[in-house]
Amino acid sequence: MGIKERKAREKEQLRQQILSAARELFVNEGYENVSMRKIASKIEYSPTTIYLYFKDKADLLDFVCQETLLKLLNTLEQLKSEISDPVERLKKSGRAYIAFGLKYPQDYKLTFVVRPQFQEGLRLQEGSIGKKVFDYLHEIVSECVRQQIFRQVDIDTTGQVMWSAVHGVTLLLIDFPDFPWTERDKLMDAVIHTTIEGLKA
Amino acid sequence: MGIKERKAREKEQLRQQILSAARELFVNEGYENVSMRKIASKIEYSPTTIYLYFKDKADLLDFVCQETLLKLLNTLEQLKSEISDPVERLKKSGRAYIAFGLKYPQDYKLTFVVRPQFQEGLRLQEGSIGKKVFDYLHEIVSECVRQQIFRQVDIDTTGQVMWSAVHGVTLLLIDFPDFPWTERDKLMDAVIHTTIEGLKA
DNA sequence: TATTTAACTTAACATTGTTAAGTATAACAC
DNA sequence: GTGTTATACTTAACAATGTTAAGTTAAATA
Numbered sequence: 001m002g003i004k005e006r007k008a009r010e011k012e013q014l015r016q017q018i019l020s021a022a023r024e025l026f027v028n029e030g031y032e033n034v035s036m037r038k039i040a041s042k043i044e045y046s047p048t049t050i051y052l053y054f055k056d057k058a059d060l061l062d063f064v065c066q067e068t069l070l071k072l073l074n075t076l077e078q079l080k081s082e083i084s085d086p087v088e089r090l091k092k093s094g095r096a097y098i099a100f101g102l103k104y105p106q107d108y109k110l111t112f113v114v115r116p117q118f119q120e121g122l123r124l125q126e127g128s129i130g131k132k133v134f135d136y137l138h139e140i141v142s143e144c145v146r147q148q149i150f151r152q153v154d155i156d157t158t159g160q161v162m163w164s165a166v167h168g169v170t171l172l173l174i175d176f177p178d179f180p181w182t183e184r185d186k187l188m189d190a191v192i193h194t195t196i197e198g199l200k201a
Numbered sequence: 202m203g204i205k206e207r208k209a210r211e212k213e214q215l216r217q218q219i220l221s222a223a224r225e226l227f228v229n230e231g232y233e234n235v236s237m238r239k240i241a242s243k244i245e246y247s248p249t250t251i252y253l254y255f256k257d258k259a260d261l262l263d264f265v266c267q268e269t270l271l272k273l274l275n276t277l278e279q280l281k282s283e284i285s286d287p288v289e290r291l292k293k294s295g296r297a298y299i300a301f302g303l304k305y306p307q308d309y310k311l312t313f314v315v316r317p318q319f320q321e322g323l324r325l326q327e328g329s330i331g332k333k334v335f336d337y338l339h340e341i342v343s344e345c346v347r348q349q350i351f352r353q354v355d356i357d358t359t360g361q362v363m364w365s366a367v368h369g370v371t372l373l374l375i376d377f378p379d380f381p382w383t384e385r386d387k388l389m390d391a392v393i394h395t396t397i398e399g400l401k402a
Numbered sequence: 403t404a405t406t407t408a409a410c411t412t413a414a415c416a417t418t419g420t421t422a423a424g425t426a427t428a429a430c431a432c
Numbered sequence: 433g434t435g436t437t438a439t440a441c442t443t444a445a446c447a448a449t450g451t452t453a454a455g456t457t458a459a460a461t462a
Binding site: 032072112113120124125153155157158160161163164165166167168169171172175176178179180181182186187190191193194195196197198199 | 222233252310313314317324326354355357358359361362364365366367368369370372373375377379380381382383387388391392394396397399400
Binding site: 208235237238249250252257258 | 448451452460
């Protein structure tokens with residue numbers, strides 16, 4: 001019964017081909033400016049073929065974003081094993097988070113700003129990758145509180161404050177590239193440093 | 202020569218009519234989901250009439266956002282006269298900023314997240330209202346540094362850190378309404394308090 | 403009263419996401 | 433090996449979009 005498997009493999013291959021073509025176009029030209037026909041012509045299939053693999057354009061976006069989140073999660077998880085001191089880990093993680101957003105600005109916006117509008121309801125739900133990214137942050141913050149480095153306030157709130165800070169600076173840098181910001185690295189460090197200091201005991 | 206003036210007045214009236222119809226639709230249904238035809242039918246004119254008053258859809262969005270910023274600026278300016286202590290003023294301003302974003306979430310996103318993508322180049326430039334909103338924040342922060350309440354670091358950076366924090370929490374609350382956030386007021390206060398503490402000397 | 407100008411509309415274009423119907427090829431049953 | 437069925441894909445079409453060009457009507461001017 002090797003034929004069925006080969007077929008399935010081929011189907012999965014085309015699925016991935018569609019996905020990576022969509023990703024590349026979305027990221028380079030923006031979700032709105034990419035048509036299904038453009039994606040189709042890039043992979044040299046008819047536009048309707050895409051609909052055999054994905055429900056619609058939003059569904060395609062959804063899977064692209066999922067991949068992005070996975071990449072981010074991997075980047076962060078790697079840091080986890082490298083650094084033991086929780087504060088240092090938090091700093092490095094924050095920096096990695098912002099850097100990721102700046103490296104893949106379109107992906108970041110798609111995932112954390114645009115998609116929520118298109119797919120109301122099931123975002124950041126239990127078990128989702130988005131939730132896992134947040135849980136990662138949350139875990140480090142918890143450790144800081146446990147070691148009494150941070151003020152003993154609500155742990156959830158503390159994590160959310162941290163997220164707000166990095167999310168905010170990431171988006172501002174993405175959306176207003178021409179604004180006379182402080183040098184990027186300096187601003188990133190300032191945001192992280194300020195927030196951590198503010199959270200300390 | 203009253204005729205010319207009446208004509209001009211009528212033109213301005215229609216312009217405002219278009220603008221407010223567009224605003225209402227953009228805010229309720231989202232920029233992407235509003236067609237020029239929908240706006241036109243709301244004001245009972247043909248779609249092409251809009252093009253006699255605005256360059257294109259993006260231009261219309263631009264003016265709608267301008268109005269939003271003006272409202273925000275007015276809200277903030279009012280606080281300026283009411284509170285003298287710079288730290289207290291900063292706290293209240295931060296809260297007002299976030300509250301504004303939550304009260305007009307679509308407007309906020311249109312102005313600070315969506316529009317930049319559609320109108321590259323001329324955003325937050327000198328003299329713009331967006332710049333004025335930032336300058337307002339900047340001014341309070343400067344005062345805090347001057348009175349040596351805040352650490353003596355780069356004033357620009359300090360303002361940008363503050364903005365990042367409030368921008369971030371505002372967007373998270375807007376975009377992920379179903380996430381199990383800490384109670385809104387508490388989170389708002391935590392973000393502002395943490396940032397200010399982190400900036401203190 | 404004739405002519406120019408202003409304000410608006412009708413008709414059309416190319417492009418969009420998406421669906422329904424059709425086609426060819428490969429797998430299967432006998 | 434032949435006939436049938438299912439799979440994978442395409443062609444053609446729909447309604448809706450932003451936008452432009454060409455018209456029309458009515459008012460202002462001469």
